[in-house]
Amino acid sequence: xxxxxxxxxxxxxxxxxxxxxxxxxxxxxxxxxxxxxxxxxxxxxxxxxxxxxxxxxxxxxxxxxxxxxxxxxxxxxxxxxxxxxxxxxxxxxxxxxxxxxxxxxxxxxxxxxxxxxxxxxxxxxxxxxxxxxxxxxxxxxxxxxxxxxxxxxxxxxxxxxxxxxxxxxxxxxxxxxxxxxxxxxxxxxxxxxxxxxxxxxxxxxxxxxxxxxxxxxxxxxxxxxxxxxxxxxxxxxxxx
Amino acid sequence: xxxxxxxxxxxxxxxxxxxxxxxxxxxxxxxxxxxxxxxxxxxxxxxxxxxxxxxxxxxxxxxxxxxxxxxxxxxxxxxxxxxxxxxxxxxxxxxxxxxxxxxxxxxxxxxxxxxxxxxxxxxxxxxxxxxxxxxxxxxxxxxxxxxxxxxxxxxxxxxxxxxxxxxxxxxxxxxxxxxxxxxxxxxxxxxxxxxxxxxxxxxxxxxxxxxxxxxxxxxxxxxxxxxxxxxxxxxxxxxxxxxxxxxxxxxxxxxxxxxxxxxxxxxxx
Amino acid sequence: xxxxxxxxxxxxxxxxxxxxxxxxxxxxxxxxxxxxxxxxxxxxxxxxxxxxxxxxxxxxxxxxxxxxxxxxxxxxxxxxxxxxxxxxxxxxxxxxxxxxxxxxxxxxxxxxxxxxxxxxxxxxxxxxxxxxxxxxxxxxxxxxxxxxxxxxxxxxxxxxxxxxxxxxxxxxxxxxxxxxxxxxxxxxxxxxxxxxxxxxxxxxxxxxxxxxxxxxxxxxxxxxxxxxxxxxxxxxxxxxxxxxxxxxxxxxxxxxxxxxxxxxxxxxxxxxxxxxxxxxxxxxxxxxxxxxxxxxxxxxxxxxxxxxxxxxxxxxxxxxxxxxxxxxxxxxxx
Numbered sequence: 001x002x003x004x005x006x007x008x009x010x011x012x013x014x015x016x017x018x019x020x021x022x023x024x025x026x027x028x029x030x031x032x033x034x035x036x037x038x039x040x041x042x043x044x045x046x047x048x049x050x051x052x053x054x055x056x057x058x059x060x061x062x063x064x065x066x067x068x069x070x071x072x073x074x075x076x077x078x079x080x081x082x083x084x085x086x087x088x089x090x091x092x093x094x095x096x097x098x099x100x101x102x103x104x105x106x107x108x109x110x111x112x113x114x115x116x117x118x119x120x121x122x123x124x125x126x127x128x129x130x131x132x133x134x135x136x137x138x139x140x141x142x143x144x145x146x147x148x149x150x151x152x153x154x155x156x157x158x159x160x161x162x163x164x165x166x167x168x169x170x171x172x173x174x175x176x177x178x179x180x181x182x183x184x185x186x187x188x189x190x191x192x193x194x195x196x197x198x199x200x201x202x203x204x205x206x207x208x209x210x211x212x213x214x215x216x217x218x219x220x221x222x223x224x225x226x227x228x229x230x231x232x233x234x235x236x237x238x239x240x
Numbered sequence: 241x242x243x244x245x246x247x248x249x250x251x252x253x254x255x256x257x258x259x260x261x262x263x264x265x266x267x268x269x270x271x272x273x274x275x276x277x278x279x280x281x282x283x284x285x286x287x288x289x290x291x292x293x294x295x296x297x298x299x300x301x302x303x304x305x306x307x308x309x310x311x312x313x314x315x316x317x318x319x320x321x322x323x324x325x326x327x328x329x330x331x332x333x334x335x336x337x338x339x340x341x342x343x344x345x346x347x348x349x350x351x352x353x354x355x356x357x358x359x360x361x362x363x364x365x366x367x368x369x370x371x372x373x374x375x376x377x378x379x380x381x382x383x384x385x386x387x388x389x390x391x392x393x394x395x396x397x398x399x400x401x402x403x404x405x406x407x408x409x410x411x412x413x414x415x416x417x418x419x420x421x422x423x424x425x426x427x428x429x430x431x432x433x434x435x436x437x438x439x440x441x442x443x444x445x446x447x448x449x450x451x452x453x454x455x456x457x458x459x460x461x462x463x464x465x466x467x468x469x470x471x472x473x474x475x476x477x478x479x480x481x482x483x484x485x486x487x488x489x490x491x492x493x494x495x496x497x498x499x500x501x502x503x504x505x506x507x508x509x
Numbered sequence: 510x511x512x513x514x515x516x517x518x519x520x521x522x523x524x525x526x527x528x529x530x531x532x533x534x535x536x537x538x539x540x541x542x543x544x545x546x547x548x549x550x551x552x553x554x555x556x557x558x559x560x561x562x563x564x565x566x567x568x569x570x571x572x573x574x575x576x577x578x579x580x581x582x583x584x585x586x587x588x589x590x591x592x593x594x595x596x597x598x599x600x601x602x603x604x605x606x607x608x609x610x611x612x613x614x615x616x617x618x619x620x621x622x623x624x625x626x627x628x629x630x631x632x633x634x635x636x637x638x639x640x641x642x643x644x645x646x647x648x649x650x651x652x653x654x655x656x657x658x659x660x661x662x663x664x665x666x667x668x669x670x671x672x673x674x675x676x677x678x679x680x681x682x683x684x685x686x687x688x689x690x691x692x693x694x695x696x697x698x699x700x701x702x703x704x705x706x707x708x709x710x711x712x713x714x715x716x717x718x719x720x721x722x723x724x725x726x727x728x729x730x731x732x733x734x735x736x737x738x739x740x741x742x743x744x745x746x747x748x749x750x751x752x753x754x755x756x757x758x759x760x761x762x763x764x765x766x767x768x769x770x771x772x773x774x775x776x777x778x779x780x781x782x783x784x785x786x787x788x789x790x791x792x793x794x795x796x797x798x799x800x801x802x803x804x805x806x807x808x809x810x811x812x813x814x815x816x817x818x819x820x821x822x823x824x825x826x827x828x829x830x831x832x833x834x835x836x837x838x839x840x841x842x843x
Binding site for chain 1: 576582599607648672678
């Protein structure tokens with residue numbers, strides 16, 4: 001309820017300043033203008049949004065799986081940590097967009113290059129969170145469990161995973177938003193469809209209302225995705 | 241002989257590990273890097289990978305050596321933008337977390353707005369950033385900030401909320417003030433969680449700075465990267481990627497080091 | 510209270526600004542380029558390095574461009590004083606969307622890009638594009654391609670057109686049949702990787718289509734209120750460009766100093782090609798930055814026919830040659 005209030009306040013402020021200062025649409029279009037733009041372009045935005053969402057969801061699923069898997073490997077085989085960590089860090093330090101020429105070269109201009117990029121970005125976020133979560137357990141509890149003859153895998157399942165759940169969940173929540181952004185940014189650098197492609201073309205055609213219309217749709221999708229993961233998270237953690 | 245020597249050995253190694261973990265880490269890092277470099281060079285040569293896909297490491301390094309001042313200037317500039325953005329992002333993020341804990345009304349009102357703000361791809365509003373902040377170092381730092389503050393906010397809040405209410409009640413019963421509870425109990429307990437976000441933020445702020453440099457700038461790793469990308473100077477592009485990787489990894493390592501000194505929960509619990 | 514302070518400040522600003530300007534003898538201005546520093550813009554960098562803008566009383570800062578940074582937008586909002594924007598196409602688009610920008614000069618007199626195929630491949634004429642895969646930029650070049658092919662009777666469905674990614678590698682490796690290349694950038698990469706003799710080019714001008722690009726723009730406000738500054742900027746820029754085209758080493762040097770990681774050989778090539786584009790067509794008689802009304806009209810009508818611009822643009826308002834006309838022709842010749 002309060003969230004709605006906050007959103008309404010922002011919208012009013014935006015609309016008011018756009019109208020009040022008579023800002024031209026190339027500076028900041030009014031919200032009403034953008035909503036009109038969305039309605040006018042609904043067919044394009046719907047199909048573009050569907051493409052982007054598909055890329056984001058697939059990449060998100062893959063990234064989450066890989067991130068957790070990699071963190072698990074490092075936890076079970078501690079010696080692999082020094083090898084894997086610097087490589088992961090080095091790869092992640094470079095902005096996604098810098099890889100895009102390479103990824104476009106390797107995976108083409110279609111959907112798969114976007115999925116790869118999203119997988120990278122999401123995978124890293126989830127990996128870091130999961131690893132921090134696994135490391136979080138009390139040293140003595142681990143020793144205790146191990147003294148009863150539990151292996152690393154058993155320690156992971158009984159002790160580390162439950163302790164890591166909130167952190168993994170937080171990482172997964174942050175990653176929802178990242179997944180859509182990365183899909184969009186990659187689309188802007190080369191694609192055949194999707195919201196990023198719409199934004200790119202709209203900028204070229206100097207159609208700022210359409211740029212913002214596409215951004216609004218992207219935000220709405222992200223927000224829904226964020227909410228969905230939050231909801232799932234509450235269910236799962238409550239159940240645990 | 242073997243029995244007599246073998247017994248103290250692990251203890252000695254453990255002592256060394258405790259005494260100089262940084263040195264050990266450094267040694268292993270150098271070793272790891274050496275192996276990675278050898279694998280890189282060997283793979284490119286061995287599999288005959290063409291430079292368009294992946295140039296040899298030695299070719300990249302000699303590209304850097306040809307105009308070291310360009311890369312040094314870019315490195316420093318990008319590092320500065322990253323640091324400013326990161327510091328601001330962390331300060332605001334932690335503050336947000338505390339604020340949201342204390343005033344759930346604010347949390348409910350602002351949190352969705354923050355989420356929405358994070359759903360807007362930075363690259364889409366480059367023109368707005370230039371309009372508002374011009375072509376300054378600040379403009380880049382703002383983007384680094386924008387990418388950093390959100391994960392810090394989320395994690396601070398989660399960390400603060402996961403503090404055991406019984407511990408809070410106990411501290412309160414001893415007459416601790418809200419400020420004391422915050423500084424003595426809440427923040428220290430949330431620190432591990434916050435540090436996860438700081439590590440994430442270390443990478444994100446660098447990404448923000450580099451992308452920020454794409455909105456019209458003259459120096460920076462992002463500038464070199466972009467220029468090389470469009471003129472297809474593949475080795476230059478990789479040289480910039482390498483510099484960014486060094487900067488990012490170094491920054492990450494610093495944050496991790498700080499974490500090691502500041503977070504003691506492993507021994508506490 | 511706040512409002513009054515704001516009003517006072519607003520009232521004081523115009524009063525103070527000329528005073529500051531007069532006191533220093535110069536006024537601050539910025540030039541927003543369409544891309545990062547490269548010899549495509551050598552003349553501006555050289556003019557600044559040699560103090561030509563200063564001599565005109567302009568303290569000029571050169572701001573590079575970037576992806577998704579629209580020069581028209583930045584000039585229209587006043588964030589930048591001058592702009593070297595995309596081209597006639599982007600000026601039309603800006604005017605159609607009511608952005609108050611005016612073009613005061615055109616740098617590249619002809620279409621700066623062409624379509625490239627393999628010399629030993631199956632494509633010998635435009636007719637052979639039928640059934641082939643073509644990549645191009647969806648920033649205007651796509652319409653030039655469609656227009657060229659329409660003239661010989663090919664419709665959009667007769668060939669596959671795809672957005673072109675940054676790298677030309679897919680073409681070099683034979684994954685696609687036709688690639689779009691600017692004469693000064695992508696073509697250099699293609700030449701170095703495949704050899705000039707291996708490449709066949711298809712030029713828009715051969716099909717009667719021309720697409721002048723790299724337009725100098727100012728806001729309507731600047732054009733109205735500071736005509737002398739605009740003239741001074743043009744004089745200094747032309748002087749810089751004349752120097753850069755005559756003494757190309759100086760032109761390359763100044764750009765390499767601004768951006769040392771660039772490839773010098775490529776930049777030398779780029780300056781030669783930029784020079785050709787700038788002195789082509791009517792500029793051969795009328796000098797640098799000439800606004801060739803016929804070429805502009807032809808580009809406009811072409812885009813209008815293809816429904817890229819939805820309504821006719823008032824060319825007299827969008828293109829103002831008066832600032833250029835104030836400079837004697839002899840001083841404008843490269």
